[in-house]
């Protein structure tokens with residue numbers, strides 16, 4: 001079989017990309033791997049043992065709350081976690097155990113039945129859902145925040161257990177409680193993993209396998225049109241007018257946006273896309289810093305003091321946040337090759353409104369300076385003065401780099417009406433040889449889900465072509 005990958009960006013990986021500046025290497029987007037067994041299965045599917053070296057995180061990360069210079073380490077071991085928060089939350093281990101048990105049961109009752117299944121229509125999906133034990137029903141009608149509120153007392157613990165909502169590109173106040181299964185995957189099941197040498201090693205290893213199988217790559221090329229005949233796509237066409245013929249086409253572009261922008265479908269017009277729920281946009285800063293910042297670990301969160309107020313207002317506002325909440329990753333803490341000797345590579349991710357709400361990001365340097373100055377204060381290290389290299393990416397650049405709709409970082413959100421058979425399907429409605437893969441189709445966002453998505457589309461194609 002001949003396979004050609006046509007990619008808009010200048011190298012493979014999509015959002016899982018890398019940035020190199022003057023001896024510093026940064027992961028552009030993802031910084032955690034979860035459900036690592038999916039990676040093993042991916043390489044296993046081509047008869048290989050995974051060559052990627054993963055190291056488990058424990059503590060998973062550390063959290064700084066505003067006005068408190070002591071970071072809290074988030075341990076997988078619940079007794080250690082209880083000790084860390086002994087002044088804030090009594091009996092934490094027992095409470096967390098109960099919360100995670102429930103989330104774990106939901107995870108295992110839905111993983112095979114719902115997450116790893118293709119659906120042909122909504123009825124099939126709903127029938128599958130009826131196979132999920134009824135005891136999980138209350139999860140569907142609660143938000144993640146109300147689930148943590150019912151379990152924990154201290155604001156700090158509630159905030160920490162609901163941070164996973166941000167991994168879905170949303171806030172805990174509008175994320176269904178079912179996603180507390182992510183707490184289970186991080187704290188009990190498989191945990192979080194860092195990748196030796198940086199996350200981009202994942203892409204490099206997959207790239208090697210594809211090249212060994214003679215897959216061809218065409219970079220810096222955007223598909224802007226499809227040419228069709230008799231209910232099938234005959235060729236896709238790039239921005240320079242070149243046509244690429246094939247028997248089967250798989251789009252890894254955002255599945256909703258592609259149907260709107262390239263296939264011109266009314267259902268996915270800008271007006272209709274705007275009315276859907278999209279995930280938060282990334283605002284990212286990459287800093288090469290001279291010196292070692294002792295108060296930072298590999299993974300860190302810097303949180304403010306008004307979580308609810310912040311989450312409720314900031315993401316639908318046209319103004320940059322004044323007191324932003326943000327995540328800081330310093331992979332040179334684990335892998336010295338990511339920065340020159342005596343230096344750190346500091347990556348900052350701040351979730352912000354997408355371009356439906358805030359179109360103009362010409363103030364991006366002000367927001368970056370605001371975040372850097374806050375980080376300097378809270379770590380006691382003058383980051384600005386010691387910055388050797390710097391790059392700032394606002395939602396505008398993210399949208400442009402990878403065709404992300406209005407800069408939304410994780411694509412369509414994961415509310416009940418945008419998952420399963422309600423998410424854009426991995427098979428086109430009109431053209432029988434056009435399929436979709438990736439975070440914007442089923443099952444959803446995040447690296448493990450994207451691997452599952454590739455399995456689902458393969459199964460779909462195999463079933464379609466076996467039937468011929």
Ligand SMILES: Cc1cc2nc3c(=O)[nH]c(=O)nc-3n(C[C@H](O)[C@H](O)[C@H](O)COP(=O)(O)OP(=O)(O)OC[C@H]3O[C@@H](n4cnc5c(N)ncnc54)[C@H](O)[C@@H]3O)c2cc1C
Pocket residue numbers: 006007008009013014015016028029030031032033034221222223224252253254282284349401402403409410437438439440445446447448450
């Ligand atoms: C800031 C950030 C941090 C994240 N952190 C994590 C994390 O820690 N852990 C985790 O599991 N997940 C994380 N994610 C989510 C994860 O990155 C995504 O779910 C995943 O990478 C999506 O993969 P994909 O293949 O669906 O899409 P992409 O990675 O976006 O790949 C799609 C590719 O298609 C190309 N393309 C689009 N349209 C066209 C076109 N018309 N023609 C040609 N090429 C086109 C794009 O350039 C892109 O390379 C993060 C995401 C972001 C933005």
